[in-house]
Amino acid sequence: MNSNFNTYIQSLAGRDxxxxxAGVSNSPLIRMLCTAGARVIVRDRNPILPRDEWDDLxxxxxxxxxxxxxxxxxxxxxxxxIRPDHPALNSARAGGxxxxxxxxxxxxxxPCPIFGVTGSxxxxxxxxxxxxxxxxxxxxxxxxxxxxxxxxxRVGEMSPLDTCVVELSSFQLMxxxxxxxxxxxxxxxxxxxxxxxxxxxYTTAKRRLLNFQSEEDLAVLNGDxxxxxxxxxxxxxxxxxxxxTRDGMIDGLVPINDIRLPGWYNVENVMAAVAAVQGxxxxxxxxxxxxxxxxxxxxxxxVATVAGVHYYNNSIGSSPAxxxxxxxxxxxxxxxxxxxxxxxxxxxxxARLLPDRVKxxxxxxxxxxxxxIEARKVPNCPHIILCEGGLAEAVxxxxxxxxxxxxxxxxxACTAFDQYRNFEERGHxxxxxxxxxxxx
Numbered sequence: 001m002n003s004n005f006n007t008y009i010q011s012l013a014g015r016d017x018x019x020x021x022a023g024v025s026n027s028p029l030i031r032m033l034c035t036a037g038a039r040v041i042v043r044d045r046n047p048i049l050p051r052d053e054w055d056d057l058x059x060x061x062x063x064x065x066x067x068x069x070x071x072x073x074x075x076x077x078x079x080x081x082i083r084p085d086h087p088a089l090n091s092a093r094a095g096g097x098x099x100x101x102x103x104x105x106x107x108x109x110x111p112c113p114i115f116g117v118t119g120s121x122x123x124x125x126x127x128x129x130x131x132x133x134x135x136x137x138x139x140x141x142x143x144x145x146x147x148x149x150x151x152x153x154r155v156g157e158m159s160p161l162d163t164c165v166v167e168l169s170s171f172q173l174m175x176x177x178x179x180x181x182x183x184x185x186x187x188x189x190x191x192x193x194x195x196x197x198x199x200x201x202y203t204t205a206k207r208r209l210l211n212f213q214s215e216e217d218l219a220v221l222n223g224d225x226x227x228x229x230x231x232x233x234x235x236x237x238x239x240x241x242x243x244x245t246r247d248g249m250i251d252g253l254v255p256i257n258d259i260r261l262p263g264w265y266n267v268e269n270v271m272a273a274v275a276a277v278q279g280x281x282x283x284x285x286x287x288x289x290x291x292x293x294x295x296x297x298x299x300x301x302x303v304a305t306v307a308g309v310h311y312y313n314n315s316i317g318s319s320p321a322x323x324x325x326x327x328x329x330x331x332x333x334x335x336x337x338x339x340x341x342x343x344x345x346x347x348x349x350x351a352r353l354l355p356d357r358v359k360x361x362x363x364x365x366x367x368x369x370x371x372x373i374e375a376r377k378v379p380n381c382p383h384i385i386l387c388e389g390g391l392a393e394a395v396x397x398x399x400x401x402x403x404x405x406x407x408x409x410x411x412x413a414c415t416a417f418d419q420y421r422n423f424e425e426r427g428h429x430x431x432x433x434x435x436x437x438x439x440x
Contacts, residue, residue, distance in 0.1 A: 002111050005155045013037035018071055018097075021079030022049055022061075028153040029077065029102055030059060038075075043067040072097055077105075080146075080171035083195075099175075103145060103168070106152040107178035112162040115276060116145075116179070118209050119186030119222075121322050122269045123167050125261070126186050128296050129273035131165040132289045137281025139163045146172060170196065170205035179212035184220040184276050186269065188227035189321040194343040203227060210234065220275045222268065240271040250274060253283055258291050262300060263329025298427035300326050300411075303434045308404025311434045315427030317411035319343065320350040326411045327357045333406045334358050335398045337391070339365040340414030340426075347374040350413055355380040360401055362387055362394040366418040390419060391426070395433040408434075 015038050019030055022044040033040045034057040042054060047064035054061055062069070068088035076092050076099045078084060089099050107114065115134075117127045124147055131143040142158060144151040145166035158164070166180065170192060188206050196202040210219050210233050219233025224241035244251050250271055259270055274286055295301060298315040305311070312330070317323045323338060327350075336358045338350075347367075351374040354361060361384045363371055368386055375381045387393040391410075398408040416426040 002156065002158065004111065005109050008105075008109055009036045009156075012075075015039065015075060016041070016073035018043060018073040018076045018092075019079075020044075020068070020071070020077060020082055022046070022054070023079075025150050026077075026079065026102070028150050030054070031057065032153045034058065041073060043071065074098065075100065077101060078175075080169060084175040101172065101175070102150055102152045103166075103172050104176060104178070106155065106166075107176070107180075109152070109155045110164055111155070111158050111160045112164055113182070114180040115163065115165045115182040115184065116168050116209055117166070117184040117186065117272075118168045118170070118173060118206055119184075120189045120191045120206075120319065121325060122186040122265060122272070124296050124316070125266065125299055126184060126269045126272045127165055127167040129269060129289060129293060130184070130276050132293060133273055133277045133281055133286050134163050134165065136288050137277070137285035139281070141165060168209060170202055173208045174205045176208055177212060179209060179217065181213075181216075182218045182220065182276050183209045183213060183233065184272055185209060185222065185228050185231070186272055187222045187225040189225075189319075190345045191319045191321065192343060194341075207231060218276070220272055222272070224268070238275045240268070240275045244271050244275075251278070254287060254290050258287070260291070260293060261295050263325060265325040265329065266295075266300075298423060300329060301427075303431050304438050306399070306434065306438045309399075309402040310407045311437075312407060312409045312411075313427045313430050313434075314409060314411035315416070315423045315430060317413060318415045318423055319345055320347050320413045321345075323411040323413040324350050324353055326409065327353055330357070330407050330409060335360045335362065335402055335406060335408045337362045337364065337394045337398065337408070337410045337430075338371055338413045339363045339368040340412045340416050341365065341418040342367040342370055342414055347371050347413065348377075351375045351378045351381070354378060354382050358382045359406065360385065360398070362397055364390050364394050364419075365412070365414060367414045371413070391429055392433055395430065395437070399437050 017033050017038040018041045020043050022042045041060045043062045045067050049063050071088045071092045072095050076097045078101045115130055117123045131141050135141045140162040143165045146169040147167040213234040215235045217235040219237045221239050222228040223239030248256050301313045303311040303313050314326045317326055361382050364387050410430045416423045420426040
């Protein structure tokens with residue numbers, strides 16, 4: 001165990017520590033705090049959280065609608081879903097609590113270089129590409145963050161010779177006071193405006209990835225995105241984009257035809273990863289990664305071809321911009337399944353693309369009527385079906401209407417929270433429904 005982390009663990013003994021949120025990603029943190037001898041209070045909105053596991057560890061639980069009443073303690077871990085300026089956290093600070101997050105503590109204790117990736121779209125794919133390139137180049141890599149894997153509890157296993165690759169959301173970045181050594185912003189477009197007060201706040205949160213870099217650090221930014229093209233890092237800055245491509249190659253190194261992921265946006269993800277690692281790993285490691293990388297689950301993931309119809313799961317497409325990018329990646333007739341919880345982001349750009357790309361629009365969830373209104377404003381809008389039976393009905397309708405050569409695409413342009421716990425659960429349901437079709 002590295003000495004800084006050992007000292008940190010010892011400092012937790014006997015302290016009152018509050019953890020907000022008892023989800024899967026916080027479970028290792030809660031166990032670590034208990035093992036260190038802290039007095040742990042867990043607060044979660046879910047009133048029926050299973051108690052047995054936490055009772056055995058001596059955790060005090062505050063559950064249900066009043067879970068944020070009288071938050072306090074020596075240390076409070078904020079879950080990314082709670083705004084840093086929430087009144088309960090402000091009250092805790094006023095009472096002497098230090099409010100932090102798993103990611104903030106990780107950055108302070110991590111003994112090795114950190115690659116951090118954020119963006120409105122493409123951050124998980126880019127994070128995974130960078131991690132694979134580094135691993136293929138001989139590095140010991142730890143990947144986590146918003147991608148679903150907590151990192152603070154693994155710091156004791158890390159060496160200064162290792163490398164960490166971290167995906168960071170705007171929710172996590174809002175109150176961060178550290179930056180990664182290599183900071184990558186894939187793009188910035190309207191997103192999460194149901195949570196952020198406005199686009200300025202969202203952009204400021206993303207830009208915070210760069211704010212605490214040193215002159216020796218590197219910023220990798222999308223030169224083709226209007227917002228990121230106007231930014232600069234505090235140290236070196238590289239811009240990726242169309243200027244890197246010539247004669248079908250990226251920087252004269254990577255043949256674009258070797259990229260196994262469909263769509264120009266995935267070419268951009270590869271360019272971002274190449275810019276981040278070039279000079280750190282051999283060119284051969286970059287080429288090997290590009291040639292073998294087949295994508296990440298729920299990100300324009302091919303599921304099956306049933307009776308000549310291709311089914312793709314892009315459940316991560318929780319904003320109109322993501323759905324637009326994914327539609328551009330598909331050539332031919334698309335039956336698009338969209339809808340879910342509205343994030344207060346306009347659907348007009350997506351609607352304008354429908355006549356050229358979409359054969360049938362199947363709408364589900366709370367935002368179905370809003371998407372329909374925007375779609376019907378567009379001349380020659382495709383046939384629209386409102387599926388009150390949700391995703392199951394949409395898949396069945398698509399199966400009945402599609403003909404060989406068509407593509408059925410789940411790319412909702414909305415979050416999953418009206419019907420599912422997260423986009424992964426929605427994507428898994430889609431995959432299950434498609435696989436049922438394939439065995440009929």
